[in-house]
Amino acid sequence: MKRRCSFFAEFQPLPTIAVFLLLNTALFFAARLVLLFLLLPDIVDRAAIPQALYIGLKFDARMAVFMSLPLAFFLLWPSLERAVSGPEPRRGWPLSHRVLCWMSGLMAAGAMLVYIFDFGFFFYLHQHIDMGANVFLEDPSESVRMVWQSYPVILIALGFIAALYVYMKNFAGLLSIHQPCPVRPKGIFADGCSRKWRAFVTVCTLVMLFVVGYGQISSNLFPLRWSNAYFSADSNITLLAVNPIQNLYDTRNYGKAVPPNEKAAREAWPRMAAYLGVAEGSAPLSYVRHVQGKAVAKRPNIVVIIMESLCWERTSLAPSMPKELGRDIDPTPFLKELAGRSLYFPNFYAPARTTARAVFTTVSGVPDVNHSGGTTSRNPKLVDQATVLNEFKGYEKYYMIGGNANWANIRGLLQHNTTGLHLLEESSWEAPNIDVWGISDIALFRESVDVLSKSAKPFVAVIQTAAFHRPYTIPDDNEGFSIPEAPSAEALAWYGYENADEYRSLKLSDHALKRFFAKASQQPWFKDTVFAIFGDHGLNFNSANITPAVRACNLQAWHVPLLIYAPGGHVAPGVDHTPRIQPDVLPTMASLAGLDYVTNTLGRNMLDPRHAEGAAFISAGDTARFLVKDGYVYAVRPSGNALYRLDDQTADGKAHDLSAEEPERAEAMRTQAMDFYHTSKWLLYNNGKAVVEKARRAAQGGK
Numbered sequence: 001m002k003r004r005c006s007f008f009a010e011f012q013p014l015p016t017i018a019v020f021l022l023l024n025t026a027l028f029f030a031a032r033l034v035l036l037f038l039l040l041p042d043i044v045d046r047a048a049i050p051q052a053l054y055i056g057l058k059f060d061a062r063m064a065v066f067m068s069l070p071l072a073f074f075l076l077w078p079s080l081e082r083a084v085s086g087p088e089p090r091r092g093w094p095l096s097h098r099v100l101c102w103m104s105g106l107m108a109a110g111a112m113l114v115y116i117f118d119f120g121f122f123f124y125l126h127q128h129i130d131m132g133a134n135v136f137l138e139d140p141s142e143s144v145r146m147v148w149q150s151y152p153v154i155l156i157a158l159g160f161i162a163a164l165y166v167y168m169k170n171f172a173g174l175l176s177i178h179q180p181c182p183v184r185p186k187g188i189f190a191d192g193c194s195r196k197w198r199a200f201v202t203v204c205t206l207v208m209l210f211v212v213g214y215g216q217i218s219s220n221l222f223p224l225r226w227s228n229a230y231f232s233a234d235s236n237i238t239l240l241a242v243n244p245i246q247n248l249y250d251t252r253n254y255g256k257a258v259p260p261n262e263k264a265a266r267e268a269w270p271r272m273a274a275y276l277g278v279a280e281g282s283a284p285l286s287y288v289r290h291v292q293g294k295a296v297a298k299r300p301n302i303v304v305i306i307m308e309s310l311c312w313e314r315t316s317l318a319p320s321m322p323k324e325l326g327r328d329i330d331p332t333p334f335l336k337e338l339a340g341r342s343l344y345f346p347n348f349y350a351p352a353r354t355t356a357r358a359v360f361t362t363v364s365g366v367p368d369v370n371h372s373g374g375t376t377s378r379n380p381k382l383v384d385q386a387t388v389l390n391e392f393k394g395y396e397k398y399y400m401i402g403g404n405a406n407w408a409n410i411r412g413l414l415q416h417n418t419t420g421l422h423l424l425e426e427s428s429w430e431a432p433n434i435d436v437w438g439i440s441d442i443a444l445f446r447e448s449v450d451v452l453s454k455s456a457k458p459f460v461a462v463i464q465t466a467a468f469h470r471p472y473t474i475p476d477d478n479e480g481f482s483i484p485e486a487p488s489a490e491a492l493a494w495y496g497y498e499n500a501d502e503y504r505s506l507k508l509s510d511h512a513l514k515r516f517f518a519k520a521s522q523q524p525w526f527k528d529t530v531f532a533i534f535g536d537h538g539l540n541f542n543s544a545n546i547t548p549a550v551r552a553c554n555l556q557a558w559h560v561p562l563l564i565y566a567p568g569g570h571v572a573p574g575v576d577h578t579p580r581i582q583p584d585v586l587p588t589m590a591s592l593a594g595l596d597y598v599t600n601t602l603g604r605n606m607l608d609p610r611h612a613e614g615a616a617f618i619s620a621g622d623t624a625r626f627l628v629k630d631g632y633v634y635a636v637r638p639s640g641n642a643l644y645r646l647d648d649q650t651a652d653g654k655a656h657d658l659s660a661e662e663p664e665r666a667e668a669m670r671t672q673a674m675d676f677y678h679t680s681k682w683l684l685y686n687n688g689k690a691v692v693e694k695a696r697r698a699a700q701g702g703k
Contacts, residue, residue, distance in 0.1 A: 009181045010193050013075035014205045016178045017068055020171075021212065024067045028060035028243070031115055036240055038122070045234035052241040055228050058215045059243035062224065065213035067111065070103040072209060076202050078183055085178035097175070105168045111245060112160055118244035120151060128244050130251035130381060222404045226250040226380050227412030233419045233689070235384070247380065254381045257373025258622050258681070265682040268675035275672075276602065277610060287683065288695040291587070291605070293596030300570055301529040302392070302460040302589045303452070305516075306362065307509060308355065308468045310535025312559045313543045313550075314495050314506055317346065321494040321545070329487045331495060331506050334514035338533070339563050343571050345606070347579040348562035349555075349616040349628060350537040351680075356408035358536035358582060359464065363387050363413060365583040365601025366687055367680040369619040375408060382684055383412045386692040388586035389460065390418050391597035398461035400424045400448050403438030417689060424451065431477070437466035440475040441509060445516035453523050460589070464536075467512060472505035481511045496543025496556065527568035530592050532585050535560030549644035552655035553626055553635050558618045564588070571607070579616035579628045580606050598692045598699065602680060617676035627673035632658075634669035641670060 032053065043049065074080045074096065084097040114129065121129040147153065182192035193201075211217070215224020229241035262285075269284050277289055312318060316336040321328045330336075350358050351367035356375040360368045364385040368376045376382050389397060397420055405411035405425045414423055426433060431443030438444075448463050467473070474483065484507055486500035497503045513533070520526050538557045546556055562580065564571050570592055583603035590597050591605040604611045616628040624637040628646070635642045642657040643666040650656055659666040 009179055010197070011201055012179065012181045013072075013081060014201055014208070016174065017072050017075060017205055018208065020071055020174060021061070021064050021068045021209075023170075024064035025057070025061045028063055028111075029057055032056050032060065032240070035119075035122070039236045039240055043234060043236045043240075045232050045237050048232045048234065048237045049240070051231065052229070052237045055224075055231070055241045056243065058224055059229070059241075059246050061212050062215055063111070063243055063245050065209050067104070067107055068209065070100055070107070072205065074100050075178070075180075076205060078180070078198070081178075081180045082182075085175050085180055087176055100175070101168060101172055104171050105164065108167045108171075109160075109164050112163060114245050114248065116156060116160060120147070122239075124150070126239075128239065128242050128247045130247050131254050132251065132381060222406035225406045225409055225411075227383075227406060227409035230380070230383055230412030230416035233390075233416060235416075238416060242380075250380050253373045254379060257370045257379075260682045260685050261678055262682070264674070264678040268678050271672070272675050272679045275615075275675075276604060285682065285686070287602075287679070288598060288600045288691065290695065290699045291591065291595075291597050291599065294594045296594035298528060299394075299458050299593050299595075300566075300568065301452075301458050301525055302395075302593060303529055303531045304362075304460075304462045304585060304589065305513070305531065305533045306359065306462065306464045307513070307533065307535050307560075308464075308466045309506075309537065309539055310468065310509070310560050311496070311538035311556055312346070312348075312535070312561050313546055313556045314497065314539065315561065317344075317561050318495065318543075318545050321491055325490045325494060326488050327491070329484075329491045329495070329503065331503060332510040334510050334517075335533075335561070335563075338513075338517070338565060339561070341567075341573055342533075342563040342565040343573060344575050345562040345564075345578070345580050346575065347577055347616065347628065348534060348560055349558045349579065349581050349618055350535065350560055351558070351581050351583070351617055352619045353537040353557060355536045356410065359408075359410055360385075360413060362582045362585055363389060363417070363462075364687060365586060365599065365603040366683045367581070367583065367602065367617060367619055367676070368684070369677060369680045370684060371619070371622045376684055377408050377410055377413050380409075380412065383409075383416055384688040385413065385417050386600050386687050386689045387417050388590050388597060388599055388601070388603065389421075389462075390689075391590055391595055391599070392460045392593070393595070394457065396455045396457045396459040397421045398424065398448075398451065398459060399464070400444065400451070400461065401438070401464045402426065402429070402441065402444040402466055403433075403436070422451075424448075434475045435471055435473045437469060440473070440477065441465045441467040441512040442475065442479050442481075442515060443477060445512055446479075446519060449516065449519045449523060452520075452525065455525075458528075458593075459525075460593075465509065465512070468502075468505050468509045472501045474504065474508055478508070478511070479515050481508055494544045496539065496541050496545070498541055521567070529566075529568070530570050530589065531565040532562065532589060533565065534562040534582070534585065547647055548650050548653055548655040549633055549646050549648060552642070552644060553633055554620075555618075555626070555628070555633065557620075558626075566592075576606070578606070578612065578614035580614050581616050598696050600687050600691050600695070601683065602676070615672060615676075617673060617680070619677060619680070625673050625677050627669050627676070629669060629672070632665065632669065634666060634673055636670060636673050641666075643669065 074084050080096055083094050084100050118129045183198050184192040184194050230238050266284055278287055315332040316330050351361055356377050357368035360377045364387055370376045397418055399414050399421060403426050405423055415421055426438040429439050429447050431439040434440050452459055487503055538559045540557050542551055583601055584606045587599055587603040588606045618626040627634045631646050633644050633646055643659045644655045
């Protein structure tokens with residue numbers, strides 16, 4: 001007669017693995033509740049506690065998945081499952097059982113030690129442990145004495161041993177009660193389950209572990225990331241949501257970045273303080289400025305549009321193709337038309353590539369000069385940044401992106417540093433995703449107008465596009481976009497396009513921008529709004545429309561246009577050839593709104609006559625940087641420093657180094673380039689929100 005396992009046993013080992021997963025999750029979450037108890041008196045944003053616990057629970061479940069992997073490996077392998085489970089045999093447990101117990105015990109010991117040190121860090125520094133903790137190993141004897149004198153080390157050690165013993169005993173007990181359901185061999189009298197059923201259970205178990213470990217399901221398949229924990233500007237809420245083990249992993253690149261050079265930053269400070277307009281008498285390495293507001297009849301709305309890869313040399317703003325080379329393709333006719341109605345900055349630069357660095361630089365006001373350690377937005381140790389965006393008191397604040405804000409962990413930078421920010425991403429829109437970057441720019445612009453039209457207050461909004469990017473998708477919902485024919489090889493080369501698809505993609509971006517302004521112009525808020533439109537970065541591929549100096553320094557990789565368009569007359573149209581950079585955008589917009597604000601960054605109000613002298617700093621890497629000023633570019637690079645005049649057209653097409661001919665200019669520009677670099681590096685590590693809050697309280701008389 002055929003015998004079968006019980007209904008519950010037929011699903012083994014899924015139930016046993018699930019129980020172990022839940023128990024570990026509960027243990028991690030219990031530690032989080034202890035942290036909540038300790039943090040509760042200091043939490044300001046108490047409404048965010050449930051969300052912080054929910055995000056923290058997902059991180060805890062991920063860690064529990066890793067704790068469950070050895071068990072899953074042994075139980076999902078039928079022969080190993082039989083060897084490690086059930087009552088202890090008379091001759092003792094086999095090697096496989098002992099190996100599993102010791103592996104799980106070591107993982108548990110490691111997790112417990114991380115939590116012990118994490119709580120120690122919390123009581124000592126009010127933060128989670130991270131990879132920066134290795135500084136305490138530089139003088140281990142002093143660190144050991146400090147720990148011995150500050151904490152009940154013996155009691156903690158005894159508690160650790162007891163907890164580990166209880167954990168391993170319970171783990172062994174779980175294995176002893178596990179009853180494998182044998183895979184049925186061929187034959188009518190075998191009990192157990194079929195091979196197909198066992199394969200199904202195995203797949204279900206692996207899927208369960210993957211889904212729980214992944215943490216979230218989004219349309220663009222971004223997993224749960226540390227930036228999810230930084231959804232609140234309250235640092236205590238962030239502490240509550242972060243998992244200490246995950247935090248160690250996420251800060252692994254912190255030590256790879258070139259650290260700030262305090263000595264060089266101090267030497268540069270007097271010059272940079274004068275350039276930025278820091279008040280006389282300020283303490284060294286303080287860059288805080290209190291910008292006085294002005295009375296305005298009605299505060300304008302502010303819309304900042306960051307256009308993907310809007311390289312100046314690719315647009316119609318660059319010199320047109322000579323007639324002898326053929327018909328010009330006019331890549332961005334609307335952008336050119338809009339520039340004629342705007343205050344146009346043709347010498348505007350992104351201080352660093354890529355998009356993640358551009359967004360960080362624009363929002364924080366500090367050029368992201370971290371190259372070896374990855375983009376700063378991906379570093380939780382440096383996520384705390386003061387931003388002028390947070391100075392728009394009484395404004396509704398929006399950041400709109402067609403894709404997922406977990407990209408480059410931008411979510412943490414935005415939500416952790418901007419109080420009351422409405423972060424609208426792929427799940428916020430009605431339009432479907434068309435590719436990896438989310439919804440189309442046309443749909444993003446269209447729906448963003450609807451969002452802004454519902455705002456009951458003045459608003460400041462950042463709209464970040466993504467269409468001019470591989471895979472160069474042209475959506476079916478394109479509001480009348482007509483796909484242009486492929487340009488000639490000469491036209492592609494003149495503007496630097498790699499192929500016709502790239503050209504068509506920028507043409508689509510220009511069309512999307514035109515459709516945005518067509519719809520926005522019909523709204524009652526349009527004439528009360530100031531728009532800033534610029535590119536996140538340029539592109540590397542050389543075009544034929546550049547000068548030898550631009551080619552020698554590859555400046556087109558950072559060269560982007562800036563347009564400040566004010567249909568209500570807040571800013572007069574014109575052309576300003578002064579070199580400017582992305583950190584200048586938000587301070588300029590805040591001043592146009594008449595705001596009284598505090599800033600600690602490298603950004604300046606471009607319209608302030610006191611800042612008529614401008615310079616564009618570019619960081620191309622840890623050892624290469626450029627400065628654009630007064631029609632010249634100075635290059636600091638391992639292959640040799642050089643001074644070039646930007647508009648020089650040489651007979652041989654090669655840039656001519658003018659360092660020997662103009663040594664004073666060369667030295668002054670080299671010094672300023674290095675001043676920008678060292679100051680930027682210093683501010684990346686010293687631009688926290690507390691710096692601005694302290695300055696604001698001082699400006700208000702200590703209130």
